Amino acid sequence: MPAGNLPLGHRKRLREKFIRSGLKGFHDYEIVELLLTLGSPRKDCKPQAKEAIKRFKTLRGVLEAPPEELQQIGGIGSHSVFGIKLVQEVAREFLKQKVMDKPVYKSSQEIFDYLYHSMRDLKKEVFKVIYLNSQNQIIEIVDLFEGTVNSSVISPREVVEGAIKYNAASLIFVHNHPSGDPEPSQNDKEVTRDLVYAGAIMRIRVLDHIIIGNNRYFSFAGEG
Incomplete structure (x- = not known):
């Protein structure tokens, strides 16, 4: 496999694993990696995902981190933050509707x-x-x-x-x-x-x- 296709193959395997069994068996950094790839579809995001977990300690810490703090990590820009912020907003809207529809x-x-x-x-x-x-x-x-x-x-x-x-x-x-x-x-x-x-x-x-x-x-x- 050409070196340029390595991130794409790895990402494909992560996505197939998620489709098969959800987040079961995923490391926190792999979940962050998937989210980062939503905004950077052709970039290897594993190093940035590992650094994010290292800096913010947990998956929750990453998800709750302000965008400007996430972007202090080398390789994470506004496009990369998109997936994380999207999940935050979807979760917020889901919880709102859950409360309002009770x-x-x-x-x-x-x-x-x-x-x-x-x-x-x-x-x-x-x-x-x-x-x-x-x-x-x-x-x-x-x-x-x-x-x-x-x-x-x-x-x-x-x-x-x-x-x-x-x-x-x-x-x-x-x-x-x-x-x-x-x-x-x-x-x-x-x-x-x-x-x-x-x-x-x-x-x-x-x-x-x-x-x-x-x-x-x-x-x-x-x-x-």
Whole structure:
């Protein structure tokens, strides 16, 4: 086989192996290699894949790495990053649809599983409101505020107006802590108290307030 065809033959074998048995038996670097080849179809991506695993430690670390950090690895450019970013976005959309298509809201873990992927890299706090109907089906997810969360900037009136607009029977609040520590601050507790009180006046239930940190979360409902 000509030397120029070696990467193509290796890539073909990886793809055939994946088609036969999925990712079973794959090394992490081989999975990264397959993803890199989506954006660089005629390039040997094995060295870059191994270096990515070495630098970011795990497959998950590579998948969660910002594009600019991936491109610090020699041989990985914007085209190579395409496959990794594509998988991230497809996974995010899949999880979103999984949450939105659920017959009913069941747990804070489900909400975390989806929103973690869209909120983990945010540099500022973002406060979201999830509106649900009387069967606990999710109607809409709205970004209410960006910045430091406190009772002076989170408007209960705006939340209630949204509930009326979407004909919501209950609410879930979610925001992130860029520090990675999901433990609630005093401001978080005060905001939650005020929103629960405002909802009760309008007979709108607050099911939970979830704070997203680094691969973990805090649930006010879970903590009682």
